[in-house]
Amino acid sequence: MAVTSELAGQLALVTGASRGIGRATAIQLAQRGAHIIALARTSGALEELDDEIKALGQPDGATLVPLDLADHDALDRLGRSIYDRWGKLDMLVGNAGILGPITPVSHITPKNWDALLAVNVTANWRLIRSLEPLLKQAKPGGRAIFVSSSAATKTKPYWGGYSMSKAALESIVKVWAAENSTTALRINLFNPGGTRTEMRAAAMPGEDPSQLPTPEQVAAFMLPYLMPDCAVSGELITFKA
């Protein structure tokens, strides 16, 4: 795709930017001129993303944040660093997530339960808490989107841990959006549906991945909700091929 400048001067934090849907979203925002703050644990993959963004014609590349979202206090420090350097944040893509074990509810270990809550729920709330003041400094207004799943509302046996985490995420994001219905913030949820990523392959090992939409297709569908002219807020947007 040709590089454009419609998001020049705009700043986007993308969690889970090392692979899958988050990486594709980071690239597509960078293709439109946004500066990307790319968060994930895998430094090598973040460095490859940085190289790809430089190759798009952004000589400064991305700002890489190699950290574990379960380190919640680090998210406060991240907010402080963004404030000190830029004084605002235009886009927040709360994409990172973990699947946890596909197992009966009674077999979920406390460790797995806590990890699902820490990464899929608490980290997103801590980001909201840390970054809301910065999103409110964005012009015309900050845009936030959080990646959920149909598992949030479907009753899928053995998917209990993941389902409860996405249901909790949807609940807190909808309330935050309602609280901001009269502000310039645009806050939405996105359900990508089955997408050709590592997480999907782990969840559905027998499936033919070539039949699934790519992360690039899914990211392109999400993009309008991150643009400055996004008019909707408080919605759950579902990918359609």
Ligand SMILES: NC(=O)c1ccc[n+]([C@@H]2O[C@H](COP(=O)([O-])OP(=O)(O)OC[C@H]3O[C@@H](n4cnc5c(N)ncnc54)[C@H](OP(=O)(O)O)[C@@H]3O)[C@@H](O)[C@H]2O)c1
């Ligand atoms: N793929 C699907 O079919 C599907 C369907 C519905 C919803 N979703 C949702 O879509 C989102 C993206 O999923 P995906 O399919 O792209 O998954 P993926 O390929 O497994 O990528 C997950 C991303 O999250 C990051 N991540 C995971 N745990 C982290 C942690 N503790 N700290 C920081 N980063 C962490 C990973 O980076 P590191 O490992 O480098 O940290 C990676 O960049 C998730 O929220 C998922 O629940 C996916």
